[in-house]
Amino acid sequence: MIATKTLLALAAAKAVTAHFGLVFPEWRADTLSEEGEAVYNQWTNPCGGVDYGEGNITDWPLDGGAIKLELHHPYTYVFINLGLGENSTNFNISLTPDFWNATSPGILCVDKVELPIEVEDGDLASLQIVTGGESGNALYNCADIRFKKDAKGPSNCTSEVEYFTVKDQASVDEDDASSNSSNSTDSSDSESGDDNAAGMLNVNKAALASVVGLAAAFVMGIGL
Numbered sequence: 001m002i003a004t005k006t007l008l009a010l011a012a013a014k015a016v017t018a019h020f021g022l023v024f025p026e027w028r029a030d031t032l033s034e035e036g037e038a039v040y041n042q043w044t045n046p047c048g049g050v051d052y053g054e055g056n057i058t059d060w061p062l063d064g065g066a067i068k069l070e071l072h073h074p075y076t077y078v079f080i081n082l083g084l085g086e087n088s089t090n091f092n093i094s095l096t097p098d099f100w101n102a103t104s105p106g107i108l109c110v111d112k113v114e115l116p117i118e119v120e121d122g123d124l125a126s127l128q129i130v131t132g133g134e135s136g137n138a139l140y141n142c143a144d145i146r147f148k149k150d151a152k153g154p155s156n157c158t159s160e161v162e163y164f165t166v167k168d169q170a171s172v173d174e175d176d177a178s179s180n181s182s183n184s185t186d187s188s189d190s191e192s193g194d195d196n197a198a199g200m201l202n203v204n205k206a207a208l209a210s211v212v213g214l215a216a217a218f219v220m221g222i223g224l
């Protein structure tokens with residue numbers, strides 16, 4: 001009994017050292033557990049080998065919501081991508097144009113990851129969470145979501161892990177210079193009246209000089 005438990009614990013420990021958990025929104029499947037490891041493979045793009053519809057759909061706010069991860073590395077690069085529609089396999093909208101560097105293992109919970117596009121109440125989509133490290137190899141987990149007004153976050157979004165965003169110097173410089181440009185945005189023509197959308201637009205305009213910015217602007221152009 002004890003021996004079995006120890007073996008299981010060792011197997012689990014081995015598994016979790018290399019992989020990550022997606023706590024919120026709920027992942028398609030537990031790809032970390034021993035059972036999950038036998039069936040799925042987090043190294044597999046785009047969703048660790050888990051198909052759409054294998055898990056539950058979580059309600060997520062219209063303007064972006066919380067992400068809660070369980071990380072196991074001394075530091076982890078985190079990328080969050082969105083694929084619109086049911087069973088999307090094209091995660092072509094980046095929610096982290098400046099990707100994150102989470103600087104310790106543990107629970108990382110971020111209250112609000114902003115959405116750079118407008119969506120309708122009830123729209124279906126999937127989030128792809130990609131983590132990487134120094135080696136450049138990437139791990140994948142996906143969560144299926146439904147955009148809902150008044151959607152709730154996780155019950156506990158206390159973060160044990162700090163993170164900072166990594167952006168290239170060109171967009172840093174442009175962002176500093178752009179803080180004045182907010183007065184050129186006429187918020188009255190925005191149907192949602194959403195300050196966040198205006199803020200996002202400014203960030204994307206400001207980052208035009210960078211490759212990342214071009215990608216973000218492209219997304220903005222299509223999305224708006």
Ligand SMILES: *[C@@H]1O[C@H](CO)[C@@H](O)[C@H](O)[C@H]1NC(C)=O
Nearest residue numbers: 026027028029030054055056
């Ligand atoms: C989906 O939700 C049900 C009911 O809450 C739960 O039992 C099940 O474990 C969830 N599925 C996944 C993959 O977490």
Ligand SMILES: *[C@@H]1O[C@H](CO)[C@@H](O)[C@H](O)[C@H]1NC(C)=O
Nearest residue numbers: 051052053054086087088089
């Ligand atoms: C999702 O799309 C893939 C590929 O297009 C297809 O093989 C799969 O059956 C679809 N799954 C669902 C649940 O619709």
Ligand SMILES: *[C@@H]1O[C@H](CO)[C@@H](O)[C@H](O)[C@H]1NC(C)=O
Nearest residue numbers: 074075076101102103104166
């Ligand atoms: C990310 O953080 C780790 C740990 O603090 C550090 O060693 C690494 O250089 C950082 N990477 C970048 C790109 O900032």
Ligand SMILES: *[C@@H]1O[C@H](CO)[C@@H](O)[C@H](O)[C@H]1NC(C)=O
Nearest residue numbers: 107108109156157158159160
């Ligand atoms: C909330 O989560 C943190 C870890 O992120 C944990 O330390 C704490 O005990 C949790 N609190 C509750 C009430 O579950």
Ligand SMILES: *[C@@H]1O[C@H](CO)[C@@H](O)[C@H](O)[C@H]1NC(C)=O
Nearest residue numbers: 175176177178179180181182
């Ligand atoms: C905003 O613009 C004013 C004048 O146009 C300038 O003096 C000020 O430094 C600018 N502020 C920032 C943060 O760029």
Ligand SMILES: *[C@@H]1O[C@H](CO)[C@@H](O)[C@H](O)[C@H]1NC(C)=O
Nearest residue numbers: 178179180181182183184185
């Ligand atoms: C802010 O608005 C003032 C007055 O309309 C204008 O003169 C100024 O150039 C604007 N600043 C920027 C950066 O657009």
Ligand SMILES: *[C@@H]1O[C@H](CO)[C@@H](O)[C@H](O)[C@H]1NC(C)=O
Nearest residue numbers: 090091092093218219222223
């Ligand atoms: C993202 O992919 C979808 C589906 O392939 C496509 O319709 C949409 O135009 C793409 N958007 C961007 C910004 O590439």
